[in-house]
Amino acid sequence: MRTETLLVEIGTEELPPKALKSLAQAFASGIEIALQAAELSFDSVRYFAAPRRLAVEVKGLAETQADKVIEKRGPAVNVAFDEQGNPSRAAEGWARSNGITVEQAERLVTDKGEWLLHKAEVKGQSIHDLLQDLVEKAVSKLPIPKVMRWGDSNAQFIRPVHTLCAFYGSDSVVIRLFDKQSKNVLQGHRFHGSGRVEINHAEEYAAALEKEYVLADFAQRREKIKQELDRVAGSLSLSADYSDDLLDEIASLVEWPVIMQASFDESFLAVPKEALIYTMKDDQKYVPLLDDNGALAPIFLFVANIESNEPRQVIEGNERVIRPRLADAQFFFETDKKSSLESRLDSLTTVVFQKQLGTLADKSQRIAKVAEKIAGLLNASTAHAARAGLLSKTDLMTNMVMEFPDVQGVMGMHYANHDGENPAVANALFEQYLPRFAGDKIATDPISISVALADKLDTLVGIFGIGQLPKGDKDPFALRRAAIGVLRTIIDNGLSLDLVELVGLAYAELADKLTNSECQEQVIDFSLGRFAAMYQDRGISPDVIQAVSSKRPTQPTDYDARIQAVSQFKSNAAAESLAAAHKRIANILNKNKVDVSLCCDTELLTQVEEKSLHSAMQSIDSKVSELHKQRAYADLLAVIASLREPVDAFFDNVMVMAEDEAIRNNRLGLLNELRWMLESVADISKLVVVKN
Incomplete structure (x- = not known):
């Protein structure tokens, strides 16, 4: 063909x-x-x-x-013909619809009966x-x-x-x-x-x-732009500051990319570089250049769509375009510095955060109180955390942020430094918004962590508390991002903070405004639900996540420790056997509705295999308890793996459901104790272990 x-x-x-x-x-x-x-x-x-x-x-x-044969089944034979063997109206109608007579029809015989059949040859188009x-x-x-x-x-x-x-x-x-x-x-x-x-x-x-001067291949055009930007920047001993999104957008604007170099007045460098970079990238699709220290150079690159005979005119035209934008940023910066962030607190009362949850002033006061309490948990300065929380939204009222919204936080940091605020307070005004996107850095200073967590928790508890839960892909308050931000901030900083306590702190400040009595549990469950996406992105298999999630550990660092340990245990030679045994134990205990407090009486152990299993469990019990306290879950699971042989021997040789009620209940008690030991880290019965 x-x-x-x-x-x-x-x-x-x-x-x-x-x-x-x-x-x-x-x-x-x-x-x-x-x-x-x-x-x-x-x-x-x-x-x-x-x-x-x-x-x-x-x-x-x-x-x-390809040509194909389509089988079209007709009425059953007992319906297709009357007692005299004449075709019925149903049979004739079916035959006509297929362009044949009833006599030309084939028969389809199955164990369920016999039908008329037409095999139609369909020529491929x-x-x-x-x-x-x-x-x-x-x-x-x-x-x-x-x-x-x-x-x-x-x-x-x-x-x-x-x-x-x-x-x-x-x-x-x-x-x-x-x-x-x-x-x-x-x-x-x-x-x-x-x-x-x-x-x-x-x-x-x-x-x-x-x-005809068109590079139609998007990927080829994008790569050419990238290579040329890097080449020209490198020739200037500078680096081109671009993101994948910016490269995509530039590649979408030109058919025949030509990299050109332009400059701006060095006096604009007195303005924080973030504002200048924002206007160059977002407004003009220019590519800023940075030195080895990350400082902005008064040179930028842009991508033209033509090979000009007079490139100087094209360059000067773009320099004329960027000058008033930079001048605006300079004007906003100098004007904003005339008023302190503290003086802008009253203006926050004019901006509604959410109708039922109040203004930005209300939110800032709540953040200050919650951040103060979190700082206490972290043994950090509660006064600095409260101050940073109170000022956290004031830069939203500045000219610079109103004009360039994406520089919120970073401009708060610059203005706070200008006002003489404590450096940790100033830094927290920037880091409160971290992480801003997947893979972004997180807040690391204790004061910043306190404010970042307080801000995100206030939003989560507040929005859940008024019943506006995310639905499908609709998440106008970015609650999923907020929840992941809370988890990452705690885990990546190795903090022993519990979601139950943190959500409770935020709830206490919002309680009088909320209508959803279940919001605390919902926020915790919603936050724990974000773990699945986080860990799958890191290559953790879904069964491991499910095994840990079933235990519902509410300390993110504890959750993370369990994930790492169970992932490691899954490759242990004992994992398959113990996972199967755990599933079998759960089925037996659930079927017999065994009380969770049922224990084993050593006097009623009769068979060698059950005595051996009990002895093995007793020998590691104290070690398991100690390792659990230390959260040394990988070592704990390695110890539990030693139960593989006595567990296998028990199930191979012992009849759990013995006729003697006392012995039967005692064996159920032994399995009950074993289940809690096997579940001390995760529900390993949910593991899917594939033999190598």
């Missing part, structure tokens, strides 16, 4: 840069799913994406579907016949939040469509979308080249566009 490369491109006006990559990925995924549903074989699917195009390339695509529907299905599933119309057409898409191209090998495939019929014409670069280019084969696509 013939196989070729399929190419489908939609040429548009400039697509939204933040959405380009996701649109392209969705387009490729939609085509792939549609091809699979159509039972067309192929080797691979890739996407192309540039500001004015979305395209999909399918390698090794079969030209036609070609890609020429199928492509229209395939592309329509893929386009219909693109993540487009808002469509637009253009001209006098009724067509709708995220941006006006100018060209449509579809090739299967050298065959131009005719499809029609957005009131456009596919042709062999592509849009070249808007300013370079000939503007439009013709192709005659699917595999000419990328090379033909490159001649």
Whole structure:
């Protein structure tokens, strides 16, 4: 069967840069799913994406579907014919619908009866016949939040469509979308080249566009930008400050990337670098440059979409653009310094945090009180924690943060230092928001930790307390991020803090405002539920997480210690046997409704194997207790692993449900004691241990 490369491109006006990559990925995924549903074989699917195009390339695509036979079952034979053997109306109607007579029907005989059967041979359709529907299905599933119309057409898409191209090998495939019929014409670069280019084969696509100053491959274009940014920065003995998101957005803005270098007046460096970097990156998509100490240089890089004959004019144009933005930041900074953070406390009363939970002033006062108590638990300065909590939201009322919201916290730190606040207080104003995203650093100073935890707990308890729990993917108050922030702050700092106590502290300050009496338990369960995502991201298997979660340890560091120990134990040679034994024990005890307090009487032990098991348990009991107190869970599980042989021997030779009631109950008591020992770290019956 013939196989070729399929190419489908939609040429548009400039697509939204933040959405380009996701649109392209969705387009490729939609085509792939549609091809699979159509039972067309192929080797691979890739996407192309540039500001004015979305395209999909399918390698090794079969030209036609395979022929197949479809069995269409008719009515049962006893229904298909009357007593004289004449076809019934049901049989004749079924036959007509299949284009045959009743006499031509075959029979399907099974152990459940006999039916009429028609085997229809269906010829496979070609890609020429199928492509229209395939592309329509893929386009219909693109993540487009808002469509637009253009001209006098009724067509709708995220941006006006100018060209449509579809090739299967050298065959131009005719499809029609957005009131456009596919042709062999592509849009070249808007300013370079000939503007439009013709192709005659699917595999000419990328090379033909490159001649027209378009790098259609998104990943290739992005990598070129990255390498050039690093090269130019390196030549200046500086480093380019960019994130993956910024690279994606820049790559979505240009078709033919050209790296250019510009500068700004050094006087702007008196402004905190975070504000300058924010406006360069977020507002202009420029790339700041940093020295080895992380200081901002008065030089920046930007990515143009043209190779200019007069690059100096392009550079000067961008320097003119950035100057007023930096001047704004400078003005805001100098103006804000004229008023202290403390003087802004009253203005917090004018901003509502949440209608039922009060203003930012109310929230700040609650944070101050809870942070003070947490600092006491950490043996840190309660006065500094209370002060930092009180000032924690004041920078939100500054001109700088109102203009550049993403610099909240960091500007609070700078203004607090300017006001002469204690360095730990100033640092806490910044670190209170950490971690801001997955993988971000966390608060590490005790005062910062106190404020960061107090802030997140106030939000969690407050929002749960008024019944606004997250639903599905809707989480307007970022409660999932807050809960993970609490867990990471405690675990990564190795703190012996308990969620029950912490949630209780926040609840005490909010109780008079809350309507949900179950919110404390809900917040704890919600927070513990975040462990699953955290540890799965770290490669911990779900059964290990489930085994530990079943014990519901509310100290995050304790939870983490158990996770690490159980993960290690899972590879122990005794893990499989003890996990199976634990499951068996739980089933026996649950079935017989054994009271948790039931114990074993050594006088009633009769068989060697039960005596040996009891003796083995007794020999390690004190050690298990001591290791549990020390939270040396890995060592504890290693000790418990020594029970493997006596446990196996017990189940191989001892009848638990003996006829003698006293002996039966005593053996159940022995298993009850064994269960609690096996469950001292986690419910190991939930472990899925695969033999090597």
